[in-house]
Amino acid sequence: IFSMWSISILLVIIAIYDAIAVWKTKHMIKLAKFQSKLKVFAGLLIPYGKRRAAILGGGDIGFPLLFAAVALRTLGARALVIPVVVGVSLLLLLIYGDKNKFYPAMPYLGAGCFIGYGLSLLL
Template sequence: MKGRVALLACLVFLSVQVFGLYVANFYQNVELPYGLEPLPKKSALGFLVSGVILFTLLFFSLRRFKVLLRLWFFIAIFSVMSVSLRAFVDELSSAFVAFWLAVMRIKEDDLFLHDLTEVLLYGGLVSLLYPSFSVLHVIILLLVISVYDIVSVLFTKHMMKLAKIQLKTKTFAGIFVPRSRGFAILGGGDLAFPLLFLSVVMREYGYGVVLPLAFSTLSLFLLIRLGKEKKAYPAMPFLTSGLLLGFLLLQLFQYPPL
């Protein structure tokens, strides 16, 4: 059973990464839609780390204001899905489809729809971020987020409290994988930060991105397959290890950059 759950989780994880990489690659030579601009390069790292902290504080502060929290979440997922879908259709059509999917995501309790929108939205989010990051800066970000993940899951445990608030208010960012009892859950950060790293690597090394993608997926499989079913684990340290191992091999093979 754990092997099946691990495979399903890896399949959805891979879907997010591959779709997101396609979207990120599309925006390498195309301007962002709706007048959007990437983050300023000088402040991108600090902005994103601060954003993670503010995101956490926002959810805890607004946990009693369910309608307001869901409205903010709706606007967020609608916006980034619009950017993602613009890689396939025109701006008006992408906004229309994204609006409909965001409404259904908030309204319906449908597992497939939830995970489908998760696959669609991270490419748009990362396309706003990765042009502002160098390889060094995104590696530093991975290490900082991994330490934060360890502290928030194993020590302060506020990450589990945050997940409960999101589940209760139907604003959970992440994927669900059915298992014998309940679900295996992979948070939004565990999808977005690897995609950000992979997008930067793809920009610099082209198809060499396959190596860190493969090793990060393998690390996720081992985490779910070998971990205890009812215990929460910080996924980012494992994903970061896989990403950096794949990147190290990329350097050793001296894969030529594009």
């Protein structure tokens, strides 16, 4: 149902939305705090330190996986590099991101998707 073109456009739109929702309107931060307080969060909480956690929403997990699945259909096994690069981009965000700030994950994960796709084309 998706082509590389359509999933790429979707990924860009979602990354822009995520950036606006976290940095501008801040409603994504309020939503994540509210859900984690109720312990019904639809995503992952990655604890670190005392009483701190990095939060990945369901879309932060689902959209890169959807991108990788479409690439897998198109490129075959070469596309398996995409989840690895996305994982590295997430790790870099967790390591280098300011611990007292909220970051939209999708711009970073989307960049990882596109870099991974580019690398898979070179294989």
